[in-house]
Amino acid sequence: GNSVTQMEGPVTLSEEAFLTINCTYTATGYPSLFWYVQYPGEGLQLLLKATKADDKGSNKGFEATYRKETTSFHLEKGSVQVSDSAVYFCARGAGKSTFGDGTTLTVKP
Amino acid sequence: GAGVSQSPSNKVTEKGKDVELRCDPISGHTALYWYRQSLGQGLEFLIYFQGNSAPDKSGLPSDRFSAERTGGSVSTLTIQRTQQEDSAVYLCASSLGLGLNQPQHFGDGTRLSIL
Numbered sequence: 660g661n662s663v664t665q666m667e668g669p670v671t672l673s674e675e676a677f678l679t680i681n682c683t684y685t686a687t688g689y690p691s692l693f694w695y696v697q698y699p700g701e702g703l704q705l706l707l708k709a710t711k712a713d714d715k716g717s718n719k720g721f722e723a724t725y726r727k728e729t730t731s732f733h734l735e736k737g738s739v740q741v742s743d744s745a746v747y748f749c750a751r752g753a754g755k756s757t758f759g760d761g762t763t764l765t766v767k768p
Numbered sequence: 769g770a771g772v773s774q775s776p777s778n779k780v781t782e783k784g785k786d787v788e789l790r791c792d793p794i795s796g797h798t799a800l801y802w803y804r805q806s807l808g809q810g811l812e813f814l815i816y817f818q819g820n821s822a823p824d825k826s827g828l829p830s831d832r833f834s835a836e837r838t839g840g841s842v843s844t845l846t847i848q849r850t851q852q853e854d855s856a857v858y859l860c861a862s863s864l865g866l867g868l869n870q871p872q873h874f875g876d877g878t879r880l881s882i883l
Binding site: 691693695701702703704705708710748753755756757758759760761 | 772810811813816871872873875877
């Protein structure tokens, strides 16, 4: 079946550090790919998406590129802030999406 | 507001009782999903509704769990004879529909605690 594998957390970084959270997916078809973010005490919200190979999704300084050859959709940010502390979920497929287990990011000042 | 609304936000109940959780999706969204998120875990798919089609119940963990969606809008998730392992945050999401590359819009969830 469809699956998404995320880098295990927790991840702790200092402010202004570079962030990468790895995500790989099963290659059945050409699914849309998403990153969702869950800030403390809040519901999940869409961070960015990509709908076809080589697309780059971007939002709030975060980026992820749809890599069909490596079946990956890694999340990156060049300089994290304390306010980026949250749980990040990678997901594949629109509609009945398959979610990764989430990666907790803590950014320290 | 225009977002997905869930109620109650918190529910504490005794083991063995029945509970009902409500979800009011974004107006015009034909797809509605229920997930369960246990402490420190990812999202566990429970059930989804798409328009007038039969719901996909493949994620429901036992026959104590059921869900309805009346009039293509509001949905209720019912857990009968609750057990302590049912304690979790129950999330509802809606989207414009399948096959449209549309993301899901989530509510804030209902935190269910079974004593």
